[in-house]
Amino acid sequence: MTFQEEILAGIPTELPEVKAYDPDINHAPKRKDILTPEEKVLALKNALRYFPQRHHAVLAREFAEELHRYGRIYMYRFRPSYEMYARPIDEYPARSRQAAAIMAMIQNNLDPRVAQHPHELIIYGGNGAIFQNWAQYRLVMQYLATMTDEQTLVMYSGHPLGLFPSHKDAPRVIVTNGMVIPNYSKPDHWEKFNALGVSQYGQMTAGSYMYIGPQGIVHGTTITVMNAARKQGGSPAGKLFVTAGLGGMSGAQPKAGNIAGVVSVTAEINPKAAEKRHAQGWVDELHRDLDELIPRIRKAVAAKEVVSLAYVGNVVDLWERLADEGMHVDLGSDQTSLHNPWAGGYYPVGYSLEESKKMMAEEPARFKEAVQASLRRQVDAINRLTAKGMYFFDYGNAFLLESSRAGADILKPDGSFRYPSYVQDIMGPLYFDYGFGPFRWVCMSEKPEDLAKSDALAVKVLGEIAATAPDEIAGQMRDNIHWIEEAGRNHLVVGSQARILYADCEGRTKIALAFNEAIRKGEISAPIVLGRDHHDVSGTDSPFRETSNIYDGSQYTADMAVQNVIGDGFRGATWVSIHNGGGVGWGEVINGGFGMVIDGSDDSARHIREMLFWDVNNGIARRSWARNEGARFAIEREMARTPELKVTLPNLADEELIKSVLK
Numbered sequence: 167m168t169f170q171e172e173i174l175a176g177i178p179t180e181l182p183e184v185k186a187y188d189p190d191i192n193h194a195p196k197r198k199d200i201l202t203p204e205e206k207v208l209a210l211k212n213a214l215r216y217f218p219q220r221h222h223a224v225l226a227r228e229f230a231e232e233l234h235r236y237g238r239i240y241m242y243r244f245r246p247s248y249e250m251y252a253r254p255i256d257e258y259p260a261r262s263r264q265a266a267a268i269m270a271m272i273q274n275n276l277d278p279r280v281a282q283h284p285h286e287l288i289i290y291g292g293n294g295a296i297f298q299n300w301a302q303y304r305l306v307m308q309y310l311a312t313m314t315d316e317q318t319l320v321m322y323s324g325h326p327l328g329l330f331p332s333h334k335d336a337p338r339v340i341v342t343n344g345m346v347i348p349n350y351s352k353p354d355h356w357e358k359f360n361a362l363g364v365s366q367y368g369q370m371t372a373g374s375y376m377y378i379g380p381q382g383i384v385h386g387t388t389i390t391v392m393n394a395a396r397k398q399g400g401s402p403a404g405k406l407f408v409t410a411g412l413g414g415m416s417g418a419q420p421k422a423g424n425i426a427g428v429v430s431v432t433a434e435i436n437p438k439a440a441e442k443r444h445a446q447g448w449v450d451e452l453h454r455d456l457d458e459l460i461p462r463i464r465k466a467v468a469a470k471e472v473v474s475l476a477y478v479g480n481v482v483d484l485w486e487r488l489a490d491e492g493m494h495v496d497l498g499s500d501q502t503s504l505h506n507p508w509a510g511g512y513y514p515v516g517y518s519l520e521e522s523k524k525m526m527a528e529e530p531a532r533f534k535e536a537v538q539a540s541l542r543r544q545v546d547a548i549n550r551l552t553a554k555g556m557y558f559f560d561y562g563n564a565f566l567l568e569s570s571r572a573g574a575d576i577l578k579p580d581g582s583f584r585y586p587s588y589v590q591d592i593m594g595p596l597y598f599d600y601g602f603g604p605f606r607w608v609c610m611s612e613k614p615e616d617l618a619k620s621d622a623l624a625v626k627v628l629g630e631i632a633a634t635a636p637d638e639i640a641g642q643m644r645d646n647i648h649w650i651e652e653a654g655r656n657h658l659v660v661g662s663q664a665r666i667l668y669a670d671c672e673g674r675t676k677i678a679l680a681f682n683e684a685i686r687k688g689e690i691s692a693p694i695v696l697g698r699d700h701h702d703v704s705g706t707d708s709p710f711r712e713t714s715n716i717y718d719g720s721q722y723t724a725d726m727a728v729q730n731v732i733g734d735g736f737r738g739a740t741w742v743s744i745h746n747g748g749g750v751g752w753g754e755v756i757n758g759g760f761g762m763v764i765d766g767s768d769d770s771a772r773h774i775r776e777m778l779f780w781d782v783n784n785g786i787a788r789r790s791w792a793r794n795e796g797a798r799f800a801i802e803r804e805m806a807r808t809p810e811l812k813v814t815l816p817n818l819a820d821e822e823l824i825k826s827v828l829k
């Protein structure tokens with residue numbers, strides 16, 4: 167069968183050959199054995215729904231074995247036979263160009279260069295799923311290949327409910343991931359619902375087909391590290407940044423450290439993850455022995471080298487050694503997957519990776535104790551270093567939250583965390599409040615020259631805007647222009663020809679319109695997909711991350727994220743998605759995003775103007791209502807430009823007056 171025929175066939179009528187389990191691929195850890203015997207019956211019945219009865223005898227046995235062995239039913243046999251990577255848009259069988267673009271995005275997410283556990287359909291973050299099983303993947307590709315621009319595909323946590331009639335301005339796909347009744351949103355509910363095959367953790371961009379590999383996060387991390395270094399004063403040269411994680415997103419840290427000009431040391435316990443990043447050139451040196459690493463760090467700091475070092479081992483061992491040596495560390499953070507602490511996101515000190523994986527599956531209670539003990543030790547070592555001047559920040563992975571739950575010494579007397587999150591100190595006040603967020607685009611020709619042209623257009627547009635930008639945003643504009651000018655040289659593309667930069671509403675809209683015009687004129691040879699990370703001004707309600715700098719008590723509400731996706735849906739998005747979980751964990755956040763295919767048409771120009779305006783400004787309006795000064799500035803500026811925009815503004819009250827009446 168050709169590539170096109172295999173997509174059009176969907177779930178094949180005859181069973182494909184069993185696929186051998188590939189030991190060379192990074193596989194998801196075995197998940198918890200959480201289902202009761204009755205629920206296991208249900209899980210198998212659910213899985214068999216995708217296949218005609220004549221195959222059930224064979225498949226039931228096979229799926230039971232997968233459930234037993236891996237804790238989930240992935241339906242490995244149905245992995246496609248073609249190679250997984252994004253093709254140029256014209257190579258997809260399709261009746262809708264928009265649907266073809268979505269197919270390319272899905273295949274890019276599953277590309278083994280991009281995905282963390284590609285055979286388990288996990289894109290990043292240990293449990294960030296695009297689909298729950300290969301039957302869903304095959305059905306979705308078939309639906310996309312056959313749908314028209316007058317249909318919408320409805321996705322329930324990886325499961326395609328079906329195609330429903332709609333119209334050309336409607337989204338082609340609506341995605342929901344992990345939407346559960348709030349009282350059933352604890353981590354074990356995810357384990358259970360996912361094992362039953364009825365829900366999935368879509369992370370942020372994984373379940374919305376918008377992940378573009380570590381580049382997506384390099385930029386945000388670069389901005390964060392640069393601004394964190396600025397907070398410590400002086401030049402970044404010779405500053406030491408210590409952190410953990412060389413996985414899906416955390417793998418961006420060493421590259422960001424290099425772009426920011428510091429010495430970075432990143433601990434990674436999984437040799438496969440460390441070696442992958444090293445082979446891709448994302449980290450300069452791997453060290454397995456602390457006795458060898460410590461003098462190497464001293465040398466790099468003394469010589470003000472710009473270099474990224476990795477410690478292949480447990481981060482707790484690294485922190486404790488640095489503290490024992492009395493070394494000066496300037497910046498510290500952590501990007502282990504603590505949003506998923508009990509199922510492979512964090513490996514406790516004192517155990518090998520294999521021992522941990524075994525304990526996790528066979529003795530989950532003991533594993534939990536080991537993780538919590540490890541976090542207490544990690545925090546103790548970090549506290550010793552911050553006492554000597556290190557600036558430590560939470561990197562949005564629930565490190566502070568899980569450490570506090572573990573009883574670590576991480577709270578101030580008033581019950582708040584000792585350390586800030588990167589959003590409270592950096593991303594919130596400098597970026598989100600002004601509408602700057604992780605805008606991205608992917609060239610559907612898959613040609614590097616189209617990406618280079620789009621980069622040049624973005625530099626031109628941002629340069630023009632920066633010439634008259636107010637002081638409040640001039641620095642952000644400068645950093646982004648520098649980033650995009652350097653982006654080509656830094657070889658950031660893994661998988662599809664994609665780019666990211668932080669821009670505000672004006673920047674995003676003008677860049678997108680410039681691309682649309684270039685496509686119309688044939689200067690860019692194929693459509694472009696616009697999108698963003700959900701980690702943005704409006705997309706995400708997450709009280710310990712994106713909305714951690716909201717101080718009016720509304721950080722535990724999720725109206726903004728839900729409104730955002732609904733609004734994008736009727737203003738021209740090609741697909742929208744809304745997720746429970748993402749970044750900081752199931753039950754801890756609601757986040758949403760969009761994808762928009764632009765093809766040089768007038769319709770595309772209209773969608774760009776209408777949807778991007780809402781997609782950025784609704785979050786600024788909410789941040790302004792929460793009394794955030796930068797957001798107030800930004801929304802008043804927007805209202806002055808756009809007479810149809812009328813936003814409710816807060817009146818400020820005198821706290822002393824209030825205290826006096828409450829006495």
Ligand SMILES: NC(=O)c1ccc[n+]([C@@H]2O[C@H](COP(=O)([O-])OP(=O)(O)OC[C@H]3O[C@@H](n4cnc5c(N)ncnc54)[C@H](O)[C@@H]3O)[C@@H](O)[C@H]2O)c1
Binds near residue numbers: 479
């Ligand atoms: N706020 C942000 O912008 C932002 C950006 C990136 C990631 N994050 C968060 O950071 C976390 C990491 O994301 P990811 O995609 O890289 O996840 P990931 O699971 O792909 O990578 C985490 C890595 O940490 C390693 N690790 C776990 N415990 C360790 C330990 N004790 N010592 C050394 N290494 C250890 C794992 O082996 C894994 O490779 C997630 O929680 C994510 O949500 C936040």
